[in-house]
Amino acid sequence: MPANYAQHLHAVQVVQMIESNDSVRVVDVRSPAEFAHSRIPNSINVPVSQIHGRLGEFSTGPVVLVCAAGTRAAEASRLLSAAGIDTSVVLQGGIDAWAAHGGELERTASAPWAMxxxxxxxxxxxxxxxxxxxxxxxxxxWIAGFIGAGLTFSALSNTCGMARVLSLMPWNRRCG
Known part of the structure; x- marks a missing residue:
């Protein structure tokens, strides 16, 4: 597998990986608010924006990186790989695929809305x-035009500037 490219595993494969190896850690790289709302049991939350400051938490053992659909987890894996840490895999399709597969989720009804x-x-x-x-x-x-252009760019680039700004809001910075 080329450097800087994480292995992407389907939910079935991740379940098998977790069941066969007690040292596998599931790290959810979504915002604290998203994590508080729903998460894979026994997972920990390290938002993708905090990866650089918490590299030590990824240096031992296999890690499954999870986000909503897989994009932020792939970004986190690239950051880890660039730092010389290649022990991660990405849950393909993210927590959405996990839930669609019937994977167990812990939910908190009073958590902030999903991003x-x-x-x-x-x-x-x-x-x-x-x-x-x-x-x-x-x-x-032109306010409406600007927002429309931003949403179009967001879809084409698979990034979201508005989500990055909203992630800085106090209700999204609390760990749940």
Whole structure:
């Protein structure tokens, strides 16, 4: 396997890996709010933004990296590989695939909303405000255009600037 490319395993393979090796650790790289909402039992939360500061936690034994769909886990694996730590695998399809496979999840009903839902609320609210304000001052219609362009870029690049900003909010920084 080429350097800097993590092994991606299906949920079935991850379950087998965990059951056959007690030293496997599941590390969820989503935001603390997402982790608080739902998580794989016995997993720990190390948001992808904190990987560099917590490299020591990844230096021993195999690690399964998990996020919502696999993108942030792959990013975390690249960061670990760049730091010389190649003991990780990525849960292909993330926690969504885990749940679809029937994998057990711990859930907290009172946890903050998932990041995707927060982004939808923020984007929708900004578009609505821009539209309403443009009735009084026409150039404000560009707020909606700017948000639309940002959402388009987000989809094409598979990144989300709004999610990065929202992850800095106090309710998303609490560990659940």
């Amino acid at each position: 995707e839902r927060q982004v939808r609320l923020a984007a929708g609210t900004l578009v609505l405000i821009g539209l309403l304000l443009s009735l009084a001052y026409d150039p404000l219609k």
